[in-house]
Amino acid sequence: MIEIDIEWRKLQELAVKEFNDLQNIPGIYFVRWSKNGKPEPVPRLRGVDKQGLLYIGRAKKLKMRVKQLWNGINRKGRHTIGKTIIFSKIFELICLDEFEIAWKETESHEEAIGQEWTAIHEYSKKHKEPPPLNLSLRNEMFAILGLAKLGRSLLTYRPNEFVKSIIS
Numbered sequence: 001m002i003e004i005d006i007e008w009r010k011l012q013e014l015a016v017k018e019f020n021d022l023q024n025i026p027g028i029y030f031v032r033w034s035k036n037g038k039p040e041p042v043p044r045l046r047g048v049d050k051q052g053l054l055y056i057g058r059a060k061k062l063k064m065r066v067k068q069l070w071n072g073i074n075r076k077g078r079h080t081i082g083k084t085i086i087f088s089k090i091f092e093l094i095c096l097d098e099f100e101i102a103w104k105e106t107e108s109h110e111e112a113i114g115q116e117w118t119a120i121h122e123y124s125k126k127h128k129e130p131p132p133l134n135l136s137l138r139n140e141m142f143a144i145l146g147l148a149k150l151g152r153s154l155l156t157y158r159p160n161e162f163v164k165s166i167i168s
Helices: 011-016 062-073 080-088 109-127 161-167
Strands: 027-035 042-044 047-049 053-059 099-105
Touching: 011 062, 011 099, 027 062, 027 109, 027 161, 053 062, 053 080, 053 109, 062 080, 062 099, 109 161
Parallel strands: none
Antiparallel strands: 027 053, 027 099, 042 047
């Protein structure tokens, strides 16, 4: 595996800059819990996730989706992560300045979908469950071999180096 340097950014700082460091192009993103720039370990069914990953997502338009993500975390929007944060009162545990994000632009939205699925699948193989805030896995993530629709199967995707570096 090729080790790549992952740049984690505080979501709060991106929000202050109105997410101008992002473009409205396809990509995948990872959200982690971090204190003082270091990932906060998260207990999982199979051990501890030392990366502190909370959520894996994908976007057709990264800037717009990360803004929606921030609004959800900040309890002002409808991103799926926000519903879980509000329901579970995660804001009592994790401060707004402790959410960090890393993202990777992709060539297409289809590639972003495939890499998101692959990342969640790899994480789940390692920890025996998806990231804690990925509670609404879509039905199409569960494929039955031999019955996948042409062009819709996510089984053909392999994790790219960005995904491998974060999950491993």
